[in-house]
Amino acid sequence: MQYEIIHEEKYQQFTARLEQDEEAELAYAKPEDGVLDLTHTFVPEAYRGTGLAQELINTALAYARRHNLKIIATCVAVKKHIAQHPEHQDLLH
Template sequence: MQVIHDEKDLRFYIEFEEGEAELTYTYPEEGVLDLDHTFVPEPQRGKGVADKLVKASMEFVKSKGYKFIPSCPAVDTYVKRHPEYKELEQEI
């Protein structure tokens, strides 16, 4: 299961026969990703797919020295379970 980062379309995704799982984002300001929506096809749910997408996004944010906004509930939940990424969250 490979996560692909499409910087042009502002998303991380994984391809499956049933379609794509994706985590989309926007840049509300320079150096800040608003991680706003996660979708996983029904047959792939409950298999850790969303976690793989979120982890890939966290590693991208970290590697660039960026911050993120966890607008998507899946992202917020992941960060609560993985507090090592909490320091990357944009202060409001």
């Protein structure tokens, strides 16, 4: 399933707006120039298992790649995703 994911820089997160005013998000911090620390992924229970977390993660990784940023995978879901998709290893800080 495809979700519209918006990068909300002022909140430092990638957000998918869902039904009934629900949101899924991948939050990040900027510990230093050129680095995003992907800290937390949240998907409402009704949307778990739909691939939404992977879409959020892939969106954040694509953003990092486009902007020549390195990432820190503090979030367990992001760590697991990168371990399963070695093509993203080069983004790790």
